[in-house]
Amino acid sequence: MVPSQLPAGTIACATHVGPYESLAETYSATQGLALSGPMWEVYLSDPQLEPDPSTWRTDVCAYAVPAPVAAVAGTR
Numbered sequence: 001m002v003p004s005q006l007p008a009g010t011i012a013c014a015t016h017v018g019p020y021e022s023l024a025e026t027y028s029a030t031q032g033l034a035l036s037g038p039m040w041e042v043y044l045s046d047p048q049l050e051p052d053p054s055t056w057r058t059d060v061c062a063y064a065v066p067a068p069v070a071a072v073a074g075t076r
Contacts, residue, residue, distance in 0.1 A: 012030075012033065013060065014061075015058070015059050015060075016058045016059070017055070017056070018054055018056060019054070023058060028032075033064075034064060035063065036062065036064075036065050037062060040061055041058050041060055044057040
């Protein structure tokens, strides 16, 4: 493990519920979203305290790309 720091920005997270082996389903669900850079996981459940993998919660996160600002009608 290497300590690191992430730069400030807007983050989008999808919460995966279930075993780690099915995390690929949550990663696939994020395809097509405006995300930038590497994705990372935040493990919200402790398998030692919650032995049933179907209840495990993991956040899958990435930087969100800001949406373009829409032109306001009547301004130049």
